[in-house]
Amino acid sequence: MRNTEIIRSEQTDDSCLYCKHPSGLDIYIKEMEGFNSAFALFATKYGSINTRFRLRGEADYAEVPEGIAHFLEHKLFENEDCDAFEQYARTGANANAFTSFDQTAYLFGCSEHFNDSLRILLNTVQNPYFTQETVDKEQGIIAQEIRMNDDNPGWRVFFGMLRAMFHNHPVRIDIAGTVESIREIDADLLYRCYNTFYNLHNMTLCIAGNVRAEEALAVCDELLRPCEDQGLEQLYAEEPEDIVTAFTEEHMPVGTPLFNFGFKLRPREGREAVRTALVSSMLLETLLGASSPFYNDALHEGLLNSEFDVDAPFYGDGYFVVSCGGETAQPELVRDRILQVLETAKREGFDRETFERLKKVRYGDLIRSSNNVEASANGMMRSWMRGIGIFDDAQLLASVTYEDAMQLLREELDPQRAVLSVIR
């Protein structure tokens, strides 16, 4: 028996169906009236940081090479008969996949034959097929993907910051691993990781757009293979509160130097993490964002340009980072000014009106994303990943206060835990 319920959001005039499928999978389906296309994501809580793990009953933790989650994503596009892209070609769907620090997602978008494409998605992800030959072949392709990222200054400056912040946590390692680490990957290791993380209890299916929930669920009933919860446990290396170094720099051909400047915060989980992310991003937006004196003075002086941005907080198991970044000829001066702005705000407070206005902006963002097929499916997956209700964002937003922001500012935006990363 499937258990289903309808979840509603009055704020965004939205609803979606939730089903705890007997197979163990969490399924979310948002039917969107009037839309032509549909979008589906089949995702697992498995990304580049999940390198040490064991299952119930196993004595020791396994440790696997860096970049293996991403490698597995590439390989799951092949099964014994043919490539998944070739199968999707027969339905006309547009398919893809991505791996982040803590998740891997397989997805497709289409405007016709949704159920046929859903079958391909569920079959592909549930039927791995690797041989040493196909693994070897993939190494050349992924090596080129890694090299491409090595030439991307935006990517390099961000990882420079993470490496300067984290001593041991695997978030400091490139998602795709290194050309060296992926050489250690073989078919057996891939199967081991697959069998550990691609358990339906560790996964979700999120669908939005021009779909009929009942039909999609019927496909799920047919194809999802029930799983036992295996009692997955993960281990992360002990991570001190302090940073590795306050400054890091690399050189490569760039027009204007690039920088990321960020703070290492205390890690958090669930609703607290999502709420802190809201508080911290609104706080930094108020102090450093488009309407702040800091940003506008820097614009007029030519110190910054519109590439400057307050980044979305970056957080997950064992890490929480708030940062900003952009282009400047004088990154050290920008850092010093930011630290000054924060110190002044700690003593004197900051513009409450701007902070409240940003709530309106965030609310507008929620309405916009609820009006887009792809953003809706992605939003459901993100909420599931974070362990909050699918439409809890609006409530959390309403609960954020100026006092929360002051507390975070005073307690955690500590200059001793700030890192400046520069590419010039």
Add this chain to the structure above:
Amino acid sequence: MNYTTTSLGDGISLISVQEPKFKTNTLAVQLLVPIVPEKNAAYSLAFAMLSASCRRYPDNIAMTVCLDDLYGGTLGTSTGANGTVMTLMMYGSVIADRFALQGEPLLDGMTDLLLECLFEPNAENGAFNASEFAIQKKELLDTIQAEINNKRGYAMTRAAQTIFEAEPDAYPSYGVREDAEALTPENVFAAYQELLRISTIRIYFVGPEPVPALEPRLREAFSVLTDRAPLPLVFKSASRIKPETARITEPMDVVQSKLVMAFKYEEQDSYAVRMFNVMFGAAPYSMLFMNVREKQSLCYYCVSRARSLRNTVIVDSGVELANAERTHAAVLEQLEAFRRGEFPDELLENAKRSMADALHGIGDSPFSCIMEAYERFYSGDDREPEERIRRFMEVTREDVIAVAQALREDTVYLMQQEEGTEHEEH
């Protein structure tokens, strides 16, 4: 998707789309002029000035506060090219009024703001405000200087200089350094006045319900343009085919080389060209993806795109230097296979399904609605999506072979990684 077109004056039209599913209202004003390369920088900077500030909101702070009060309304400009026509667009978007928590009239607010940006810019005595101008000029110069940051994009930009040598689109639509450096608050303001006179103006509105007051409001606002003389636009213009393939190699301090190949052709059926492009290298089941990437493991990406207004197909890939020649040969080999008709029927059928799926999905975002209306305008092909799907379905194997046979290799550009940055193959 149903849209209505209304004339608001000489070369000025309003294109309205009503889609009850949308929770936002979007307004966009598009100015179209023939590309004159030395004017690119002035035109694009003029448009950047317009959305950065206006008389009522004279700096970034005032403008940001206004947009925040519109619940994070977006206001922006973009510059681009279609064939040899320059497109300048200013767009504004707000959530629908029914979502405003205090009943604020958000669409009215955005309409006022957009029109004020266009007709009451931050300027006096024939010049844009000097300090705001300095910021936007630096932005433009920084954009030009930062081209090198994105190596794939930079390789394409450099290759385009040879592919479209001595043609209007050889250089980016936002201009080049020398032209940007010569800009002043006066000459950019003059360029804007010129744009208002010589451009074809298309205004797009996409929202959940009709707004009867909008048309008269826009008609009145645009009636101030009294000396209109829109220049004729020629979207379709074949790029000149070089008698011999041009080969350019540019060394750079990178760890991956970039290969760009351009092919040109004499006039072909545009549906067959687009179909060929999908089959050749634009889809993840295409010949380039399946052979150059998947079978030969030469690269992470090897993609083709068709610039059908310019009768040009461009392929680009990121490769090890040691494999650059092999990759070049592999792309030519796939093209030869096409010319000989050595591709499975299924590939053609798959490409048709992709096209049908993409066309059925049109109109799911306000931007998609605007692009659909614009594409019908510039392509001169006003067929409904269903009719276009039917045209794609009629493309035959022979049509695709004819396109492949018509392609001539025009340019090969290589951004070459410096020695010592290559890594061992395995």
